[in-house]
Amino acid sequence: MYEEKFRPQYHFSPKKNWMNDPNGLLFYKGEYHLFYQYHPYSKVWGPMHWGHAISKDLIHWEELPIAIYPDELGQIFSGSAVVDRENTSGLKNSDEDVLIAIFTHHGEDNEKQSIAYSNDKGRTWAKYKGNPVLKNPGIKDFRDPKVFWHNPSQKWIMTLAAGDCVHFYGSPNLLDWSFLSSFGKEYGAHGGVWECPDLIELEIEGEKAKKWVLIVSINPGGPNGGSAVQYFTGDFDGIAFAADTEKERMQWADHGRDFYAAVTWSNTQEPIWIGWMSNWQYAKQVPTDPFRGAMSIPRKLTLRKEEGELKLIQLPIDFASIVASEAITMESFTLQPDKPEKIEINNLQMLFQGKVKGNTASAFTWTIRGENEYLQIIFDGVNKEVRIDRTQSGLTTFSEQFPSVSKMPLKELEEFSIFIDQSSVELFVNQGSGVMTELFFPTAKKMVLEIEAIDGIVDLGDISLKNLQSSWK
Incomplete structure (x- = not known):
């Protein structure tokens, strides 16, 4: 089906x-x-x-x-x-x-x-x-x-x-x-x-x-x-x-x-x-x-x-042909420490994109959170890396090798695109210079997207959150 x-x-x-x-x-x-x-x-x-x-x-x-x-x-x-x-x-x-x-x-x-x-x-x-x-x-x-x-x-x-x-x-x-x-x-x-x-x-x-x-x-x-x-x-x-x-x-x-x-x-x-x-x-x-x-x-x-x-x-490749609607578009978006921005998610078929206009934070996080589980992307400016944490991302116990925190070197974050499709995340940073692809298997019925700055302020620009249609229907 x-x-x-x-x-x-x-x-x-x-x-x-x-x-x-x-x-x-x-x-x-x-x-x-x-x-x-x-x-x-x-x-x-x-x-x-x-x-x-x-x-x-x-x-x-x-x-x-x-x-x-x-x-x-x-x-x-x-x-x-x-x-x-x-x-x-x-x-x-x-x-x-x-x-x-x-x-x-x-x-x-x-x-x-x-x-x-x-x-x-x-x-x-x-x-x-x-x-x-x-x-x-x-x-x-x-x-x-x-x-x-x-x-x-x-x-x-x-x-x-x-x-x-x-x-x-x-x-x-x-x-x-x-x-x-x-x-x-x-x-x-x-x-x-x-x-x-x-x-x-x-x-x-x-x-x-x-x-x-x-x-x-x-x-x-x-x-x-x-x-x-x-x-x-x-x-x-x-x-x-x-x-x-x-x-x-x-x-x-x-x-x-x-x-x-x-x-x-x-x-x-x-x-x-x-x-x-x-x-x-x-x-x-x-x-x-x-x-x-x-x-x-x-x-x-x-x-x-x-x-x-x-x-x-x-x-x-250009996904314009499967974009259903733009749930959110913003010219600018300022993240304050200890004040996560929360967006309710209707489904796990989306594309989140943005540019970093200014950044004094030690890190900022992008998290899909449900009851007792989360998938988190950490853009870490101190350690000059990006991490994907799927240790608590839903079903993880089917293999002891699956729960993990993966790392990619990243000197500076300028721009990012995050594709989510039911059980996968594909992260592209700095116009395709860095890429991370990971599976995750969420079980929560309700999910919230949280974006948060750590120890400083992050100014984001050209933000868009697009819901993507199924290509099977």
Whole structure:
């Protein structure tokens, strides 16, 4: 019914059962395709299929039949999809461009890369008879191919997770692959296995230059525990990726606990990605029914120079089409110490935005409060960080790993957007410079929004609180 308790109303979730990583993200003829790791027979992770949904606007989704099923070669693990416009694969047999899905076949202790193809706009998929197209070289974790056409070198490039590093492969036709190089043994975080890589060229804001960004999910080893997404900036010449950051430096795409396996859509005008809103520490226990798993807000990507370093910038796609009404708009709003501003909340589908015009407070807090529970965001000017406290946010005892206070470094708060959707919060600060994504499972029937300054005054401007409609109705 898409009305179940904790069901996101403007994020994608499957009608029922288990979902994790986004796969095969592809735009073709006005349709955004979202494939995903799916177990159609249970709310717990099991034999992986590729589920499938399409959208014209990345907000309203139509769930389609399962796209790819397991077979004698194994389960269908994560991967990507491309439009083979020039029919380099020779698999085109209709008036439509042939779409190629590249995925990991996961067998007992053996992962290899295979392809499937569609000649009917992604509605049906046939597996290639010559699978696998890339055999396992003797690496246990060898998965999650992300493929794109590299114009300067006139070949397809595959970025593949291989243990705790990345391998690059090249192919003229998506069928025959040659090893090019590896990256990562000495770079970044290595607290867990590397997964779901992506390699994409992004614009630098305010400059004509571009830089390559290598995106890698890691599990465990995230900044606040469990799984997370790290990234590296640098150059790619069609063979090797050369990072331009120090080897030991760690850059996190999202400092929240619930953003993982994020990858970009192929064949779009501007780079857009989406991630799975969960964490492997407790993903199998979250108290949702009949579904388990949801996707983040789709986000546009750029790079920005901050203090001489390149930073990954994420901005949510334009949600104007689902804004129902503006409950509150104010030009200015002054928070006084010990005088919390209270706003009654009718539902947990909202967007709260504002700018900080002046601030003498040590911190200010943004709290959704119900009887005996609260979710709190603390903007801490003394410790130069923002925290999300969900220790008392409702249902928390389903996993001892779930109650937490997550932290993100933040030198100064200039502007913020807070998206709430039934059981999730996504915080964007300073025009997408910092992002935190977290789940919470409130139980209170009545909720109040409280905003309070601590030990000083906070002047807020351009305040708006918008109620967001359900995209399922």
